Amino acid sequence: MACSETDHVATLADIAAKEALNFFRGRLGIEFKADESPVTQADKRVETVVRDYLAEHFPQDSIFGEEHGFEGENRDRVWIVDPIDGTRSFLSGHPLFGFLLGYLKNGVPTLGVIGMPALGETLVGIPGQGATMNGAPILTSDVTRLREAVFFVNEGDKIYRDEPALFDRLMNSGQTRRMGYDCYPHALLAMGHVDAVVDYDLQPYDYLPVSAIVEAAGGVITDWDGQALTLESDGRVISAATSELHRELLDLVRGV
Known part of the structure; x- marks a missing residue:
């Protein structure tokens, strides 16, 4: 993974967190999708600002997001966005909603971000290079049974x-x-x-x-x-x- 992508993920997570927290536990405009899952103004706003940032800094890449679908023709390099993972948590005031961002290269995830805005936690992972939480290395447990x-x-x-x-x-x-x-x-x-x-x-x-x-x-x-x-x-x-x-x-x- 080139540093050009990883250099931007902390900024993107921060942008998404600030936008989400502007709505969290406030007055929400809630709609329901065809599958009856809720979508709020916050979902749409977060995805819009993230898409705008990605379009500015990575105009050659495509973007696939939950709220606005697929944009761009470069299917070999794709940013994937879930603006608020856990909308039901978000709309009920529960803090365990997240922001998800991934980068796919030829269909393979080469970068992942989990942002937890209400908890102040950001996890970043690059397969083969390691994972961090707020900059500190993290590892899975060694439990085998x-x-x-x-x-x-x-x-x-x-x-x-x-x-x-x-x-x-x-x-x-x-x-x-x-x-x-x-x-x-x-x-x-x-x-x-x-x-x-x-x-x-x-x-x-x-x-x-x-x-x-x-x-x-x-x-x-x-x-x-x-x-x-x-x-x-x-x-x-x-x-x-x-x-x-x-x-x-x-x-x-x-x-x-």
């Missing part, structure tokens, strides 16, 4: 609805389980506080920025079939601190 793992089940209500047998297996696994949503459980994994995350029903702008950070911190992240995450993945994701733990989780979701 699920029975010893602290793990999050994200989107548990959807898993229960669509995969009840799997949900039952998840609820009877691990040393400590937590239910969660959105990007922060993956951030906790990259920081070494959580050992695994099983996630479901995600979009590329949800999982691709996160995947770069998890890998850069030493973890493993794939779809539920063990395949690398791409723009075409089906949104079912497993993050794990170690390859051994990842293999055990793959067997668990497959019912092996």
Whole structure:
């Protein structure tokens, strides 16, 4: 990854955080998309200012964002943006919403950013070069067995609805389980506080920025079939601190 991209990510995370916090716990204009997920004025505003910055500094690259779709013809170099990951958290005043930014080169995530505006935390990951939180190096844990793992089940209500047998297996696994949503459980994994995350029903702008950070911190992240995450993945994701733990989780979701 050339320094020209990494030099800008802290600025972008700061811009996104300031814009989001201008709206957080204030009066929000809330709409609902066709899938009934909410979108606020804040989502649109954050993505707009990030897109404007990227268009100015990287006019040769394409941009794919949650609110405004795909712009640009260069599909080999793409910025991917989720302006507020966790809009339901945001609109309910819960501080665990995030800002996600990724950079894809020939479809492969080569840079990821998780910004947590209300927490004042910014994680940056470059696979093969390492990951940081507010500039300090971070690493995943060394836990290799699920029975010893602290793990999050994200989107548990959807898993229960669509995969009840799997949900039952998840609820009877691990040393400590937590239910969660959105990007922060993956951030906790990259920081070494959580050992695994099983996630479901995600979009590329949800999982691709996160995947770069998890890998850069030493973890493993794939779809539920063990395949690398791409723009075409089906949104079912497993993050794990170690390859051994990842293999055990793959067997668990497959019912092996």
